[in-house]
Amino acid sequence: MKLNQVYINGIGAISVQPDLSINGLANPLSFRQNYVRCADPNFRDYFDPMAARRMSKIIKRAIITADIALKDAQVELPDAVISGTGLGCVEETEKFLDAMIQNEEKFLQPTYFIQSTHNTISSQIAIKLGCRGYNNTYIHRGVSFENGLIDALLQMNKKDIQTALVTGNDEMTPNYHILLGRLGYWKTEIEDSLGIIKSPNGPGSFAGEGSVSIVLGSVRNQNSYTKLQAIDLSYKPGGLSVEYIREFLRGNNLTTDDIDVFLTGMNGDAPNDEVYKAFETVFGENKMACYRHLTGTYHTSSAFGLLIAATCIKHKMVPAPLMLSGNSCNKVKYILLYNHFLNNDHSLILLSAC
Amino acid sequence: MNCRILVSGMGIVSGIGNNTDETLASLLETRTAIGELRHLNTIHRLPCAEVRLSDSEMKAMLGIPENAVYTRTALLAIVATREALKMSCIEKGIPKRIAFINGTTVGGMEKSELYYTDFLTNDNFNEYIAAHDCGACTEIIADYFECFSYVSTPSTACSSAANAIMLGADLIRAGIVDIAVAGGTECITRFHLNGFNSLMILDKQVCRPFDETRAGLNLGEGAAYLVLESEETARLRGISAICELSGYGNACDAYHQTASSPEGIGASLAMKKALASAHLQPAEIGYINAHGTGTPNNDESEGNAIVHVFGEKPPFVSSTKSLTGHTTSAAGGVEAVISILAMKHGFIPANYNFGEPMKSLPFEPVKAKIEPAEINHVLSNSFGFGGNNSSLIFSKTDN
Numbered sequence: 001m002k003l004n005q006v007y008i009n010g011i012g013a014i015s016v017q018p019d020l021s022i023n024g025l026a027n028p029l030s031f032r033q034n035y036v037r038c039a040d041p042n043f044r045d046y047f048d049p050m051a052a053r054r055m056s057k058i059i060k061r062a063i064i065t066a067d068i069a070l071k072d073a074q075v076e077l078p079d080a081v082i083s084g085t086g087l088g089c090v091e092e093t094e095k096f097l098d099a100m101i102q103n104e105e106k107f108l109q110p111t112y113f114i115q116s117t118h119n120t121i122s123s124q125i126a127i128k129l130g131c132r133g134y135n136n137t138y139i140h141r142g143v144s145f146e147n148g149l150i151d152a153l154l155q156m157n158k159k160d161i162q163t164a165l166v167t168g169n170d171e172m173t174p175n176y177h178i179l180l181g182r183l184g185y186w187k188t189e190i191e192d193s194l195g196i197i198k199s200p201n202g203p204g205s206f207a208g209e210g211s212v213s214i215v216l217g218s219v220r221n222q223n224s225y226t227k228l229q230a231i232d233l234s235y236k237p238g239g240l241s242v243e244y245i246r247e248f249l250r251g252n253n254l255t256t257d258d259i260d261v262f263l264t265g266m267n268g269d270a271p272n273d274e275v276y277k278a279f280e281t282v283f284g285e286n287k288m289a290c291y292r293h294l295t296g297t298y299h300t301s302s303a304f305g306l307l308i309a310a311t312c313i314k315h316k317m318v319p320a321p322l323m324l325s326g327n328s329c330n331k332v333k334y335i336l337l338y339n340h341f342l343n344n345d346h347s348l349i350l351l352s353a354c
Numbered sequence: 355m356n357c358r359i360l361v362s363g364m365g366i367v368s369g370i371g372n373n374t375d376e377t378l379a380s381l382l383e384t385r386t387a388i389g390e391l392r393h394l395n396t397i398h399r400l401p402c403a404e405v406r407l408s409d410s411e412m413k414a415m416l417g418i419p420e421n422a423v424y425t426r427t428a429l430l431a432i433v434a435t436r437e438a439l440k441m442s443c444i445e446k447g448i449p450k451r452i453a454f455i456n457g458t459t460v461g462g463m464e465k466s467e468l469y470y471t472d473f474l475t476n477d478n479f480n481e482y483i484a485a486h487d488c489g490a491c492t493e494i495i496a497d498y499f500e501c502f503s504y505v506s507t508p509s510t511a512c513s514s515a516a517n518a519i520m521l522g523a524d525l526i527r528a529g530i531v532d533i534a535v536a537g538g539t540e541c542i543t544r545f546h547l548n549g550f551n552s553l554m555i556l557d558k559q560v561c562r563p564f565d566e567t568r569a570g571l572n573l574g575e576g577a578a579y580l581v582l583e584s585e586e587t588a589r590l591r592g593i594s595a596i597c598e599l600s601g602y603g604n605a606c607d608a609y610h611q612t613a614s615s616p617e618g619i620g621a622s623l624a625m626k627k628a629l630a631s632a633h634l635q636p637a638e639i640g641y642i643n644a645h646g647t648g649t650p651n652n653d654e655s656e657g658n659a660i661v662h663v664f665g666e667k668p669p670f671v672s673s674t675k676s677l678t679g680h681t682t683s684a685a686g687g688v689e690a691v692i693s694i695l696a697m698k699h700g701f702i703p704a705n706y707n708f709g710e711p712m713k714s715l716p717f718e719p720v721k722a723k724i725e726p727a728e729i730n731h732v733l734s735n736s737f738g739f740g741g742n743n744s745s746l747i748f749s750k751t752d753n
Contacts, residue, residue: 001528081606087487088509097470100548105397113549114612114739117459118488118509123740126608132623135606135742136517139461140507141489147506154524179473179483235496235505299487344493345505 002251006156006228007354008310009163010073010215012065014038015304016208017294022311026319026328028294031193034186034206035177036296054111055124056092058171061211062121063128066165069213070129073223078215079161080134081126084148084168086141086299088118091173121169134161142265142341144168145212145303146233146349152216153231164216168303172209172296180207185297187268194321196268196293205267208296212303214310220354225310226335229350239275240338240346242282248348249336256282260332261318263309265302265339267292275343288324302339306349309335313353357584359523360595360751363442363535365434366691368576368678369403373437378695384704384723386677388560388572393426396544400556403574403679404542405430416498423481424494425462430577431495431539434687438535439499442581443593446501450532450587453504454496455522457514457538459683461488464543495539504531509683511738512645514538515578516686516746520602522582532587537579537687546682547573553612561648561680563673564657564719566710571647574679578687580694597694600731600749601632607741613651618659620743621645621735625663628733628745636664639747640729641702643693644719645737646673647680656735657715666716670727672705673719686736686744693732694748701725 013020017028018039043052043060046067052060062083070078087093096112114120119137126135134155138147145168152164180186187204190196196205216228230252237244249255262283264276267290280288295304312318318329337349366373369387370380380387387403394404412429413420416436424432435454439445444452462485469479484490488507496502504525508517515538522534550556550573557570580599588595605627607620614621629636642664645656653673660668674692681688696703705719731749738744 001530086489096549097467097545100467100544101470105544105548108548108552110549110552110554110612113546113552116549117511117739119459119511119738119740119742120611122510123606123608123611123742126606126741127610130608132606132608132620134604135510135608135740136604137509137742138507139488139509140492140505141487144489144507147508150530151521151524154521154528157528158524175474179486182473182477182480183484233504233506235493235503237503 001153002230003153003228004157005218006153007217007220008214008225008228009217009221009223010069011307011310012068012072012213013211013307014040014061014065015210016296022315025308025322028194028321032190034190036208038209056089056115058089058169059121059124062167062169063125065211065213066125066167069215073215073217075163075215077129077131078163078165080152080155080164081122081131082136082148082152082164082166083122084138084144084300085118085121086139086144086170088139089115089120090171090176092116094173094175141345142299143233143345143347145300146347150231150233156218162218165213166216167213168300169211170209170298170300172207172298177207194293197266197290200268200270200273203269203271205269205297207298208301209298210295210304212307214306224354225314226351227354229352232348234346236344237346239343252350259283259334259336260287261289261329261335262287263289263305263335263337265292266290267297275340286325289318289322290324291322305337305339309337309351313351357527359526359582359599360585360588361580361597361599361694362583362588362593362595363438363581364691364694365437366578366688367405367430367433368681368688369405369574370677372407378699381692381695381703384706386560386706388679394542396547398547398551400558401560401572402542403572405575423485425485425491426464426541427458427460427539428491428494430541431456432498434577435495435535435579438579438581444501452502453522453525453531453534454502455506455518455534455536456492456495457508457518457683457686458488458491458540459509459511459514460540460543460546461491462486463545464541467543467545510742511740512682512685513736513738513742513744514683516736516744517604519580519686519690519746520604520744523599526582526584533581533583535579535581538684539577540575540681540683542573542575555649557648560707561676562707563646563648563675563705564653564712565708566712568648568650568653570649572679574681576681576684576688578684578691580690595751597697598749598751601628601747603627603631604744607743609741612739614655616655618655620741621656621659621737622662624743624745628747632747634731639669639731639733641696641732642669642671643689643734644671644673645735646675648675654714657712661716668717670702671719672703674703676706689734690746693734697729697732697748697750700727702727
């Protein structure tokens with residue numbers, strides 16, 4: 001879908017990386033374990049102790065990042081709240097499930113059930129903001145966030161809305177980490193998470209989690225990070241072909257040469273990374289970039305890709321740790337983000353400097 | 355951009371029927387499916403509306419091997435999608451970009467709640483870990499048909515399927531896909547049966563939507579999908595339309611996670627948005643298929659919203675949840691199909707089991723089936739936890 005006038009005007013995030021500024025991205029933390037949790041802020045700075053205890057962690061994170069992003073964009077009330085989440089409020093789902101199994105369906109309290117549905121995130125943000133506009137939630141695996149983003153862009157293109165808060169939230173509970181581990185998601189040993197992509201050793205990556213909020217606006221302002229040019233989602237095209245990407249770019253009067261940075265969802269998992277590496281010859285090794293060695297892998301890590309790309313394009317540079325070549329990139333007019341999930345779900349997002 | 359969106363096919367499975375013909379027959383005879391649970395293994399003796407088919411029967415119907423990994427949610431969806439695709443003459447290989455948009459909330463929970471201890475301690479049921487998340491459910495359904503190149507999973511609790519239908523229309527209008535098969539699916543799980551039970555909103559008898567003595571809802575299960583396409587695509591394919599999706603609206607009540615605002619602010623907004631997008635006046639709506647769950651809170655809130663939008667003498671209103679049970683994420687699809695059947699066959703389905711009018715409302719729902727009834731435009735409401743309110747309007751194509 002080609003977009004008319006859509007800008008990223010505000011961002012907010014909580015991640016396993018404590019500092020997501022351009023300087024922080026130049027000096028990221030490295031981890032030595034296959035499971036890293038968020039560097040959470042002090043929730044009491046944001047919520048009164050009663051509310052903080054009642055709310056689930058993922059909701060607290062989502063509300064905080066939404067607040068940061070809206071302030072960043074100087075938007076008081078967005079026209080829409082749309083979230084993507086692979087698994088929703090897993091912690092509460094597990095608690096209710098566990099209690100139901102342990103107590104054989106007796107003596108159950110509703111609190112965890114109430115918070116267990118995936119749409120709790122969007123609706124809690126809406127309740128907090130008093131936002132009665134368009135509200136939606138998408139839960140589609142590794143492209144949950146892109147599904148939410150497309151919906152926001154559809155509403156903006158229809159001119160039904162001028163601003164949208166789009167969020168991507170996932171938490172990695174200890175139990176879900178075990179479950180995904182059974183499916184081969186994680187390496188058993190991690191020496192240096194930052195080096196996980198450059199020194200490939202078989203399948204698996206390391207687990208992360210995070211919350212990202214992005215404020216879209218149809219009007220460019222002084223704080224605008226980037227212009228969203230185009231987006232595409234595909235299911236089982238048999239892997240994205242070079243021709244497919246050329247066609248996508250042609251629709252925007254661009255060629256692969258115009259792309260300064262090709263930001264991929266590489267994460268050190270050999271079968272996953274192979275799909276992206278096929279494009280190395282098209283874009284050149286010095287344009288290949290990645291972010292999951294910083295953020296870890298989880299269903300909405302692609303939201304971080306967009307956040308990082310927005311930060312980089314605003315500062316007209318991509319710090320060295322993000323580039324596969326290890327050299328920072330100082331010419332950043334166009335960034336193309338490519339993400340796939342199990343080589344079935346594919347997404348492309350094209351960004352340009354404002 | 356603003357092309358007409360036609361409905362060229364539909365498929366449904368619920369307690370009141372395994373396809374559209376059976377559903378129509380049950381509606382015309384006001385036959386409820388609410389009764390004792392037969393498939394779900396639970397300690398609770400709460401009335402529910404299960405789909406009659408067992409998993410094995412559905413697998414046999416669909417040519418799926420008995421030992422293949424399919425959750426009940428996915429099987430229900432495949433039964434309904436198969437009917438919708440057949441009606442719309444869509445088969446593998448047609449040169450169109452087709453989306454499958456599947457509203458669901460429980461996904462593979464029905465198996466996860468059985469094997470959860472195994473998930474944590476051994477590798478015996480890993481294939482069900484992979485099938486647990488809702489997106490996996492959508493892809494399992496899509497893969498059965500091998501004709502979808504775009505998939506998406508909206509999840510807004512009990513309005514999921516309505517939002518799926520809205521997304522389908524928006525994707526067609528934006529030129530992203532040619533055809534969208536959109537709706538929702540949900541099987542009854544112990545997880546949400548116990549969840550609703552812990553909230554004390556399940557009636558121990560057959561529910562009574564819009565009745566003064568209403569005491570909660572009954573869970574149902576099912577799946578239903580519409581095939582949506584532009585007028586142009588339908589013309590080129592030589593397909594005649596059943597009706598038109600003429601308007602839709604989504605709004606958030608922004609009031610409480612599990613309760614609706616007493617005055618139904620979000621519900622009013624959703625209905626008003628739908629009317630505006632359909633360029634219709636309230637008086638032009640011939641029938642409102644209400645969300646009408648039978649909980650004290652919903653029916654009060656929705657009733658007030660209907661009065662706010664349509665006045666004290668609104669068009670015919672009925673809730674069909676005392677027939678189908680509350681099919682949660684599938685409800686928007688199930689009730690879209692019911693609304694379309696009512697319009698097409700010219701009748702108003704009964705608000706079964708209604709007895710005593712609500713003191714706070716100036717209108718009563720339709721107590722017994724009305725036939726014939728001329729409906730040119732029908733509005734269907736779906737409201738979800740968290741205040742996710744959506745309204746759809748379907749219109750006859752010859753208007």
